[in-house]
Amino acid sequence: MPVDQEKTGPRRQARGERRIAQLLEAAASVFCTTGYTASSTNAIAREAGVSPGTLYQFFPNKEAIAIELGDRLVHEMRDTYGEVLAPVDPSTPLEEAVGTAVDGFIAFNCLHPVFFALMHGPDIPGRLTEEHDALHANLLARVEALIAFYLPGAPTADIARTARMCFGLYKAGLELVLSHEGTEREAYVQELKNVLIRYLAPMVTAARTTA
Incomplete structure (x- = not known):
């Protein structure tokens, strides 16, 4: 390979990765604002500040x-729930375990609101349905x-x-959390924790009593 290509190849690849990241960020914004079905490649290109032709160099359609x-x-x-649902120490109170799990998942969804828009919408595209079902099963486990x-x-x-x-209960609470901001969002997060703890606490108490 010529020296010039050896030097420009990695740079060209890096520029391509940056462009893909730019397009994905724009798509996330459009999907959150208008929903997957109502969105278009033109809207995504416009949000990214590029021409539709530039978008098509990297993706053939919005499903891709x-x-x-x-x-x-x-x-x-997967990395997130691997951390927040790791085996707990025997001395960990129920309230702490629930709080840690809720905080971890809420933080992820607040950072990536498009995850909820894509995965919990009625029109999950293509093979994301299978990935969502596998993720759901693993999470439940x-x-x-x-x-x-x-x-x-x-x-x-x-x-x-x-x-x-x-x-x-978590999914229902998550929708409320994501629809609010600031102190009101924090209040809904706390309410979600309270609901889960109050649901589980009597069972835990009964289990300890009969143990």
């Missing part, structure tokens, strides 16, 4: 953009493991049901 964006977010989300820690001896079916209820 959404899939790339979703892939990256799913990967980051981690929640079940956390609940089982506080409810030793509880039937597997009860643990699964409780985990699904917790997950449903």
